[in-house]
Amino acid sequence: MQLIALDPGHFHASLVQQEQYPGVDTTIKVFAPAGKEVEQYLQQVANYNQKDSPKVYWATDVYTGPGYLQRMLQCERGSIVILAGNNRLKPAYIQAATRAGMHVLADKPMAIDAAGFDSLKAAFATAAANHTQLYDIMTERYEIHNVLQKALSQIPAIFGTPEKGEPGNPAVIKKSIHHFKKTVAGKPLVRPAWYMDTREQGEGITDVTTHLVDLVQWTCFPEQELDYLKDISINSARAWPTMLNKTQYAAITGETEYNAALQSVVGKDGLLPVYANGSFDYNIRGLHARITVQWDYEAPEGGGDTHYSLLKGSKAALLVLQDKEQQYRPTLYIQPVENSAAYTKILHEQFALLNKQYPGVALREAGDKWEVIVPAALIEVHEQLFARVMKRFLQYVQAGEMPAWEISAMLAKYYTTTQAREKAGR
Missing domain, CATH: 3.30.360 (Dihydrodipicolinate Reductase; domain 2)
Known part of the structure; x- marks a missing residue:
């Protein structure tokens, strides 16, 4: 399984790389705009590689520049996209990845307003049609x-x-x-x-x-x-x-x-x-x-x-x-x-x-x-809890399905938060 880090603008993007996982390629493909955010991500991955344990060593295949999303969409179907960064952009990233037949593991939140929730609903339908998994990182x-x-x-x-x-x-x-x-x-x-x-x-x-x-x-x-x-x-x-x-x-x-x-x-x-x-x-x-x-x-x-x-x-x-x-x-x-x-x-x-x-x-x-x-x-x-979530997600990917309660829980959760925002008049 191929891991892809898409526009990793939050430090949570690197936390799933604290461990390596059976059946997962040790080279991470990275697609992002050039800048401090992707540089910090790459440095953090390098820091994990420098630890005493020989069990963790990630190589990175990096593209930074215009059209990074389109480049990412050319990767193989069934790849796993890791999302942690600008939350306004997440709904579009999730939609694009699921349409391309890719799995998505996203840092919270996957939706920050009512429009984002509608986009998320559509993404779950697309993921189901393409037999891929969409999941958020609930470490707690x-x-x-x-x-x-x-x-x-x-x-x-x-x-x-x-x-x-x-x-x-x-x-x-x-x-x-x-x-x-x-x-x-x-x-x-x-x-x-x-x-x-x-x-x-x-x-x-x-x-x-x-x-x-x-x-x-x-x-x-x-x-x-x-x-x-x-x-x-x-x-x-x-x-x-x-x-x-x-x-x-x-x-x-x-x-x-x-x-x-x-x-x-x-x-x-x-x-x-x-x-x-x-x-x-x-x-x-x-x-x-x-x-x-x-x-x-x-x-x-x-x-x-x-x-x-x-x-x-x-x-x-x-x-x-x-x-x-x-x-x-x-x-x-x-x-x-x-x-x-x-x-x-x-x-x-x-x-x-x-x-x-x-x-x-x-x-x-x-x-x-x-x-x-x-x-x-x-x-x-x-x-340390990010690796726990990653392992659960990989189980769902390898099984080819996710329990129905997990999907309903995500929809219920983001409905709750986005409706609260509406109620607050924000």
């Missing part, structure tokens, strides 16, 4: 605290029955906080200027929320087909900007001046409004959920991106916290409705069984809650 399904939160929610003796919640009082709440200025693999991350333009990158309400909505579906309706027209409705939504000054913009992008496109939205005070923040309440099959994403300029000292996740059950709430109190490490708690001796006994009995599947997982009393102790052997850093 493999993060161990999310895995364990889902597993615990499937144990009635611990969780009980899922609460449905009500408008204004959701039963599921997910929030993540991110930062424009950050360090990746020990080096300051330089973002392209278009990343700060939500017309190119997409607004927060349709970007990072993709992961959060996916987790709601994956956790609460596992392997169930969803009908987005019948099962989903947006109750309320709002979006707001992070205001950046020129010094902060320069620290993020390496550019000393706003580009022409951004100049049109910069205020008289010289501040750039980046609509990276959003929140919405919605109903999915009677379950009330709230999704919130927030982008700050820079993380507090010792901190980084954070994740909050709450699931309410009749016997207990399951809570993932990641803040200063937890030293910014994700921590999973079980909050019993009634923390009785009988419930404690059941909890320990169930964890003895859970330990067979997740060795080393244990309980520790934490006031009126129970902390779930996760051994280091089960914890993988975020960058």
